[in-house]
Amino acid sequence: MSRLNKYAIDLLIQKELFHHSYQAMYHLKNSTWFGHEAFFRSHLSSNPEEVFRLAQNCKKLFELDTVSIFHAVSSYFRSEEGMAFALNRLLFINTFPSTLLHPSFPGFLENMMTEIPSFSSQRIVFEIVESEPITELKSLQNTIDLLRDLGFRIALDDVGQGAASLRHIIEIEPEFIKLDRYFSVDLASSEKKQKVVELFVDLCKDTDTEIILEGIEQTGDFMLAASLGAHIVQGYLLGRAIPLPQLETGQCMER
Template sequence: MKSIEKLFKEKEYYHAFQPICSIPGKERIAYEALLRSKENGNPEVLFQLVKETNALLELDTQSLYYAILTFFRSSDREGGELLFVNIFPSTIVEATFPAFIHEVVRDFEPYLNQIVLEINESIMEGKIWNEPIFLQRIMDLRDIGFLIALDDVGEGTTTFRKIIEIAPDFIKMDRFFSQDLSVSHDKQKVVRLFVEYCRDASQLILEGVEEEEDLACAASIGVTIGQGYLFGKPGALLGK
């Protein structure tokens, strides 16, 4: 079986990039790198396969490295756009993780403050969030210069306690809250709660925005950053 690194080099594994934009102006301020495979169209299937073969750590680290490499080797990325890259908690607590991060710092040091490590949630990895080493590694990553984001807040295992302990730079609200936001007063109340919390702390990103009326509602509530098909589907990197 080919190594995961070789599969990236041969473009069997690659990344699609989805824009993250300001609200309401829809100006691109960042991208999220989304892992893709030519053989497995569904990334969830891919991750399940590598879990079964104990290769999740290798895939997660190689995916992060090649996402950064692809993004910042383009001259169009000199405008200060951020890159959101997904990473699993189980990867962060691995004994080999600090050495891997050292390689990333060595190769991409000028861009560290533009790299946002987006922590993936998984019910199977819920216990890791409570391990002291996990919180310590998050602190170490921030001290190095990386930014931290929590993904799918409101849908996964993230609690307010975890948000307070981790103090992320970005909170990404699950797409559930953007769908029919304009007609759901309950969803509007929850989004307002996070807007208020993020006023002096994290930056709030509303995921899954697809309709103009939901975008307008989000803007009226105070959301300033969004992601979703309304801003652009995952694909090749776009120039300025």
């Protein structure tokens, strides 16, 4: 049950009353475990979107988003001594467009790169969420250019959910496109969804962009994703998002 109010947001940020769970991602083309996506969790609310929506209303979105990013990265990298299977795998982190455009973001980035032991920008993927409109595309492109110069990669999340997705694919040229989970559910029994997935796979042919299907929960959908040419999959079938103590035992390897 939610216990959020405008005062709780400040406390959430200051005391870091949250943690992250990590869901494994599987590379179909290479038949290897590819990386993990970090998911924000807090006992103050079972709905992360509610937390960030309230933070936005309280003009605290940048503070919450950056403290969450820092925590997700530092926790993941710090735990790798007990996670031999996770070494050198990518970490996907959900990020709001306004966070990347914030004037304090370069300073935050520099601090994160210097303060976290064993930090590697080549292993971080900023996953730009579609729940917040991109209002300054040119400025965002400039920030993305800076991130790429530093070794980071970019993913677009929930592609297909918003009307601007195709334009963002063309203008941003992300390294990864995550199709909205709508297209994964019952993929094996929906010819229309299969055609949409094929369309995106064809769109990215002969480019460095890879297609990710999230929300894979059934074996039939997994097999169809592979046959359609999707590059990467994630979902309950391959492993749920779990905290680091469990992740260290390799439980996410079970499927």
